[in-house]
Amino acid sequence: MKKVYLDYAATTPCDPLVIAAMQPYFFEKFGNASSLHAYGQEAKKALEDSRETLATFIGAKPEEIIFTSGGTESDNTALLGVAYALEKKGNHIITSAIEHHAITEPLKFLEKKGFKVAYLGVDKDGLVSCDDLKKAITDKTILVSIMHANNEMGTIEPIAQLAQVAKEKGIYFHTDAVQTLGHIPINVDELNIDLLSLSAHKFYGPKGVGALYIRKGTRIETFMRGGDQERNRRASTHNISGIVGCAKAVELCQKNMEAEIKFQSALRDRLIEEIPAKISEVRLNGHKERRLPNNVNFSIKYIEGESMLLSLDMLGIACSTGSACTSSSLEPSHVLLAIGLDHETAHGSLRITLGRWTKESDIDFLLEKLPQVVQKLRAMSPLYEGKNT
Numbered sequence: 591m592k593k594v595y596l597d598y599a600a601t602t603p604c605d606p607l608v609i610a611a612m613q614p615y616f617f618e619k620f621g622n623a624s625s626l627h628a629y630g631q632e633a634k635k636a637l638e639d640s641r642e643t644l645a646t647f648i649g650a651k652p653e654e655i656i657f658t659s660g661g662t663e664s665d666n667t668a669l670l671g672v673a674y675a676l677e678k679k680g681n682h683i684i685t686s687a688i689e690h691h692a693i694t695e696p697l698k699f700l701e702k703k704g705f706k707v708a709y710l711g712v713d714k715d716g717l718v719s720c721d722d723l724k725k726a727i728t729d730k731t732i733l734v735s736i737m738h739a740n741n742e743m744g745t746i747e748p749i750a751q752l753a754q755v756a757k758e759k760g761i762y763f764h765t766d767a768v769q770t771l772g773h774i775p776i777n778v779d780e781l782n783i784d785l786l787s788l789s790a791h792k793f794y795g796p797k798g799v800g801a802l803y804i805r806k807g808t809r810i811e812t813f814m815r816g817g818d819q820e821r822n823r824r825a826s827t828h829n830i831s832g833i834v835g836c837a838k839a840v841e842l843c844q845k846n847m848e849a850e851i852k853f854q855s856a857l858r859d860r861l862i863e864e865i866p867a868k869i870s871e872v873r874l875n876g877h878k879e880r881r882l883p884n885n886v887n888f889s890i891k892y893i894e895g896e897s898m899l900l901s902l903d904m905l906g907i908a909c910s911t912g913s914a915c916t917s918s919s920l921e922p923s924h925v926l927l928a929i930g931l932d933h934e935t936a937h938g939s940l941r942i943t944l945g946r947w948t949k950e951s952d953i954d955f956l957l958e959k960l961p962q963v964v965q966k967l968r969a970m971s972p973l974y975e976g977k978n979t
């Protein structure tokens with residue numbers, strides 16, 4: 591059976607060149623980077639070279655990077671770390687209504703501990719406004735955390751402008767760049783940010799490794815305590831093979847980014863044009879221009895996202911109805927509700943995300959099968975039937 595993977599925002603395959611770069615670090619070069627002998631020093635060199643590669647890629651200094659176990663840990667470290675470091679200064683944090691659960695759950699935890707969180711709404715395209723941010727700031731605000739691009743609908747937020755608002759008030763700004771790093775250019779100075787989270791498995795690196803950028807001078811409490819790795823900012827033996835893989839993935843993204851943006855956005859735009867031409871009553875979710883090059887998200891009326899997903903899966907096509915973490919729950923996506931969709935429309939959403947190995951023929955296949963699936967499901971839908979009578 592033909593198999594088409596169109597769920598790159600959930601995770602990406604590891605690039606074979608990444609796997610090759612990681613390979614020696616499982617057996618020949620297995621040392622612990624904290625050991626003083628030659629094995630340890632070999633691992634330490636790989637660690638510091640990787641740190642440099644990543645830092646250079648985002649315009650940071652190597653000492654401003656700590657390696658973590660992925661996006662979730664980086665987000666938790668940023669939020670809890672700043673909250674606890676600055677709790678005497680203030681207890682107010684600002685975020686948006688469309689963040690990933692890796693942000694909203696630690697914030698809910700902080701709310702239970704007495705912190706106050708303001709959730710900024712977004713417009714119909716998913717954009718956060720600078721005016722809303724200005725209005726939400728109080729003299730107790732210690733941190734603003736707004737994602738770089740949304741994982742469900744691909745909207746790219748005006749981070750540089752939002753962060754400038756925070757900077758003028760002397761408030762730290764964190765951005766979750768899990769969906770953008772490696773996919774669109776990032777420079778921490780141009781973005782004006784103090785903290786940034788990333789995760790290797792979203793850009794052709796291995797799962798279980800990521801990093802947090804912490805601008806020099808940012809006050810942050812240690813989240814993971816134990817050994818003195820990462821200058822006492824994150825304990826635990828370094829995942830050297832993963833870190834080397836992350837750096838190799840960064841190197842490949844640097845090399846391929848321009849061509850990938852061009853190719854993927856052309857395929858994306860083809861889907862955005864042809865899906866409404868082939869299927870009636872669809873709505874594009876997310877901003878048309880300020881959009882990730884690889885993201886397409888449509889709400890298809892009178893259809894349940896889950897049924898659509900399973901029918902496509904039976905035909906060999908893998909997509910998503912929302913973020914991978916929520917697609918197993920029956921709750922409509924909080925992101926789609928935040929842009930003003932009603933529950934029924936939000937339930938009928940389909941996220942198609944493209945990547946390094948997506949081919950034009952994959953798009954042809956989807957464009958052939960999706961209208962058939964929708965037609966079949968609508969024929970069985972009491973909502974659709976009611977509409978025709």
Ligand code: PLP
Pocket residue numbers: 599600659660661662663665690692737740741766768769789790798800913914
């Ligand atoms: N933040 C965003 C925007 C994401 O899309 C994800 C993963 O889906 C995460 C955080 C969590 O990253 P990880 O899977 O590396 O923990």
